[in-house]
Amino acid sequence: MSSEITKQEIADFKQAAQSPLTTIAQRATIKNGIHNASFNHEILNANTPTFSIDLDTGKVANQKQSGRCWMFAALNTMRHDMKDLFQLPSDFQLSQSYTFFWDKFEKANYFYQNVLDTAQEPLDSRKVAFLMTTPQQDGGQWDMIVAIIEKYGVVPQSVYPESAASSASREFNTTFNTLLRHDATILRDLVAHKASEETIDATRKALLANIYRVLTITFGEPPVEFNFEYRDKDNQYQIVKNLTPQTYFEKFVGWELSDYVSIINAPTADKPYNATYNVELLGNVVGGRQVKHLNVTIETMKSLAIAQLKDGKSVWFGVDMGPQVDRNNGLMADGIFSTDDLFQVNSKMTKAQRLDYGDSLMTHAMVLTGVDLNENEQPTKWKVENSWGEKAGKDGYFTMSDEWMSEFAYQIVVNKSYLSDELVDIYDNNQPKLLAPWDPMGALA
Template sequence: MSSEITKQQLTEFKQSAQSPLTTIARRATTKNGIHNASFNQEIVNANVPTFSIDLNTGKVANQKKSGRCWMFAALNTMRHDIKDLFHLDGDFQLSQSYTFFWDKFEKANYFYENVLNTANSPLDSRQVSFLMATPQQDGGQWDMIVSLIEKYGVVPQSVYPESAASSDSHEFNITFNTLLRHDAIILRDLVSQKSSQHDIDSTRKNMLSHIYRVLSITFGEPPVTFDFEYRDTEKQFQIERQLTPQTYFEKFVNWDLSEYISIINAPTADKPFNATYNVDMLGNVIGGRQVKHLNVPIETMKSFAIAQLKDGKSVWFGVDMGPQVDRANGLMADGIFATDDLFQVHSDMTKAQRLAYGDSLMTHAMVLTGVDLDENGHPIKWQVENSWGEEAGKNGYFTMSDEWMSEYAYQVVVKKEYLGPELVNIYDNATPKLLAPWDPMGALA
């Protein structure tokens, strides 16, 4: 049964929008916009950027017009350790363009794999439609950067600097996705024609050769060996010769990446806590580390992050960076924009409802570098190192209220040692539940 909007209803609606309060709100909003008209200064006053635990992590990086936040966040956590151990100045960075190159290369191969695995499904099936909608994108997950580093290592930004396309990836992604969809047509046709595995493999290898050439032209040829020269904070000249990206990682980072795992908070009925989850068709490196999440209550997730910060280690974490974020003040705080008060409506939902109804998912990864604890050790607010350059927030740093973290933070990466033996055993040994490719916990930061 349909129910059209009648002229009588329109008259009633118009009358209901003529109160003095509505008139004042309309004047403020049409002149200043929704956020400025609903801005709540009291929330700013309650979130002064001072923290009881505050790591000195140096200058922020800038991902510019690209979706590499997950790489920046991961490489920044490693950079913090390198800076302290080798006495490098605050400008030092690992090359985000280097990992970007290899991510694009591996994502092409991963896409080909998924195309072949679904080649007998119709084009309008949900899986194939999902694949073709976005063959690849800039975003990623923690386990995906681990796969890249384990295979390709890392290099300093001075060795492999930014390119035009790594700093502004829009036109490259359009070009690249068109090429991948073209290749998908060929691969699906080969399967439908019952071509031999040899012919399919040969065609795929030829496609990857073309992909490599495109990437090399776009981003520059990645280094195989290099010398690393620098002056430390004592102005002493240092040089390491004939390094590879792998030996550079071993010498300057030397993390056991198997010890760092993804913890999520997804309080929906289909994802019980204290269980692990994989996501179908999500990844980049075939044969690399699978994306795997351990789901826990939000207070448990926070406690792991606090423990790692107390040990002087920053924390990779993922959030929905859309709602209630004030870039100018560098503030992530629920209620900073009182839009329900402005419009005299109610739009409140639980975190589970926002996930289930498509109102929220993880969209951005950053680094926790501090936390303000009360006298009982409970968090009040958190310090966040972003990757939007120094002009956003306070010299690139944001303050996140603890209430905002509860509602919009979905993931942290911590060492297993903070979990306790029971949760470590679940992560290591329990069989993960496989989530659909379009599940919100498969979102890429």
């Protein structure tokens, strides 16, 4: 059967498209664009930024032209606790550039390890091609920032400030990935010529020395010891001397990071609920904490987030920040753009279908800082702290409808204490299923 489009078919399609409704939609879209022409004010009016549970978390941060949202979100949840405990000013931030430096360094080594582990496979194998497409990038997962902090600690932004490349990382990433691919040719060639383990290890260390030099030139030398000076909310001068990044984390953050776990909602047939999952080739620190997800229903995921918010603790979470997001009004709400009505089509898919057919995955991480509960204690909308600066949304905060969360939120991080005994046992003791490197649950925010 031929699938060629004929002239008669085009004439038929043209005739079928002609109607007063199509003409009105055409005029509106040509002049205003798809989103403006399909904007649904009823959805906007139904999602006012008022919440029954609303945490005071201070000013929002700004990741600028970088893909560090996962890092910003994690450090923001930590600084929320610090702000109240130590009476820090509302604009205090932990250094995202510091964790960025060590993430880049560790990702280089992680890439080398993956190159060596797959060196026996042909270059055109899907796994090797996947590695070479993007040797490293800015994005990450919760467990990956934990791996960095457990090894390197944290520092205040005043001690290790932003650089040109940390705030606008595209130029650096292009240069860095070219260098990593070059290094991959060296490592694969050593394996092909049956070099000794000693030779391979010596070469890897020499390559890492180059990486460290590149990073220090780009971002600056990371601090080893420092003094923490600040003025508290009462403008009183404070100083704590002779800190290391590790002792700073212990004194000023003090979290037991092993107690915080990744909860996902992936309603696809290949991922039964109440089970754990790893993703092959996904991580950043060789020998460090590996990415591990516990898959639950969306109702369970929401209840866990609400429980933590009720205790005054913000919640790291990951979403697909592409569909149905109005940046100007700071609104994430399904139906805010009624494009199906505009075009007189039906493009609706289930959450599982969007994952299975490549239409959606996690692309951005933010922080839940509030929720609006109805008389039945059910959520209607959520308050979201973004990391796009104060100009986006309402002073940098977004409102997310509960329906949107159901459809486009994929991950939260909560303390184990909020999980049932059954879920804790599953997370701690069940053998995780290993997912393919390109599985959507391996997407980096």
